[in-house]
Amino acid sequence: NKENSSSRGALIVLEGLDRCGKTSQSSRLYKYLDEQGYSVESWRFPDRNTGVGQMISSYLANQAHLDDHAIHLLFSANRWEKRMLMEEKLRSGTTLVVDRYSYSGVAFSSAKGLDTEWCKAPEIGLLAPDLVVYLDISPEKAAERGGYGGERYEQLEFQKKVANSYLTLHDSSWKVIDATLPVEDIEEKLREIVLDSMTICQKGKPLSQLWP
Numbered sequence: 001n002k003e004n005s006s007s008r009g010a011l012i013v014l015e016g017l018d019r020c021g022k023t024s025q026s027s028r029l030y031k032y033l034d035e036q037g038y039s040v041e042s043w044r045f046p047d048r049n050t051g052v053g054q055m056i057s058s059y060l061a062n063q064a065h066l067d068d069h070a071i072h073l074l075f076s077a078n079r080w081e082k083r084m085l086m087e088e089k090l091r092s093g094t095t096l097v098v099d100r101y102s103y104s105g106v107a108f109s110s111a112k113g114l115d116t117e118w119c120k121a122p123e124i125g126l127l128a129p130d131l132v133v134y135l136d137i138s139p140e141k142a143a144e145r146g147g148y149g150g151e152r153y154e155q156l157e158f159q160k161k162v163a164n165s166y167l168t169l170h171d172s173s174w175k176v177i178d179a180t181l182p183v184e185d186i187e188e189k190l191r192e193i194v195l196d197s198m199t200i201c202q203k204g205k206p207l208s209q210l211w212p
């Protein structure tokens with residue numbers, strides 16, 4: 001373990017459209033950091049293991065119908081039920097690599113036509129990421145990647161709207177990586193920016209909250 005007891009871990013978030021490669025990059029990154037001896041965990045949202053997560057899962061599988069506002073709040077609640085643990089992990093020096101976070105929450109719900117500010121409100125007070133990496137791919141290219149899995153949001157027309165919503169959320173602190181690059185190139189770029197962010201956190205960057 002390369003970290004000392006007084007330094008905190010970094011909250012690293014990966015975002016992007018469905019099939020942008022986030023999940024495989026998250027696990028590669030996790031594996032790399034773990035092998036390097038860092039204290040690190042791989043998280044994802046929705047976390048389908050909780051009671052709320054199971055409701056979300058059946059909604060996504062089209063087994064349950066829910067009002068757009070209601071499902072939005074469930075996605076948010078799913079993050080809130082993990083907030084305390086998240087803070088404990090970070091303060092004890094563990095870096096968290098998180099596949100999707102509040103930005104997915106806002107991007108997907110506002111793509112349905114819900115008001116962006118309304119969508120952001122329940123996220124206020126969750127921990128702000130130290131780094132947001134956006135894996136950038138066009139909806140058309142993403143759709144070509146062996147087709148979608150058949151969950152509720154995995155449709156080209158909807159993903160186009162999500163891409164536009166993400167654009168409104170980007171700020172200058174986001175790191176954008178071209179998700180059509182070879183997997184190893186993405187992996188290398190990701191490692192570099194993540195290690196930078198971890199160093200800044202180790203040096204005492206305070207934890208902050210959404211929305212900064």
Ligand code: TMP
Pocket residue numbers: 018045046060075076099100101102104105106108109153154
């Ligand atoms: P997953 O494929 O990464 O497990 O995510 C499932 C779907 O849920 C994906 O289409 C994105 C969507 N989503 C939301 O709509 N709101 C959220 O807050 C999150 C985390 C995901």
